Amino acid sequence: GQNIDQPTEMTATEGAIVQINCTYQTSGFNGLFWYQQHAGEAPTFLSYNVLDGLEEKGRFSSFLSRSKGYSYLLLKELQMKDSASYLCAVFSGGYNKLIFGAGTRLAVHP
């Protein structure tokens, strides 16, 4: 079956670091995406990992371990505007579709 798990909710303090974990079990794997979605808006692309290791992009980093079926999104120097849902999605290349986790709702407090 296809299964992607991530925590439902997380809270963090402005200026801090937060790590959002994602574990997956899918029948195909051609890469893992992280998207950010503010309430009522479109998901926006944050990162894409296809090989094991860490990808860094400004305040955001994403890590992938294919052997463990595990990824995390690291957000540094948190800002209030980072309060949003973060979606982990696996690309099943053989099926040309993204399989999404339920999303992690992050609340950043002053």
Place this chain on the structure above:
Amino acid sequence: KAGVTQTPRYLIKTRGQQVTLSCSPISGHRSVSWYQQTPGQGLQFLFEYFSETQRNKGNFPGRFSGRQFSNSRSEMNVSTLELGDSALYLCASSLTGDSSHGYTFGSGTRLTVV
């Protein structure tokens, strides 16, 4: 360049009616995917079109259908609406549909069935 355009943004329909949603992808993109987003289920894949052909379909009943035109614009149709069809419907645009080119989402159409 213009982003992904979905129309209408909001829609209210009655049970039993049918509805058609539209998605215009980024210029030059030939792949359009559709997703249903609900609070309980998250984003679920409906179908994907490339060059007017449906390449893949998710686990939704036959009431959900779609098509793509020669200019890559896509429509999805839901017939005999049920209350459970209330959701945000998102389309994603991609150059070819494979992961190397990424996906850009539209702002969605929020459908409410009453």
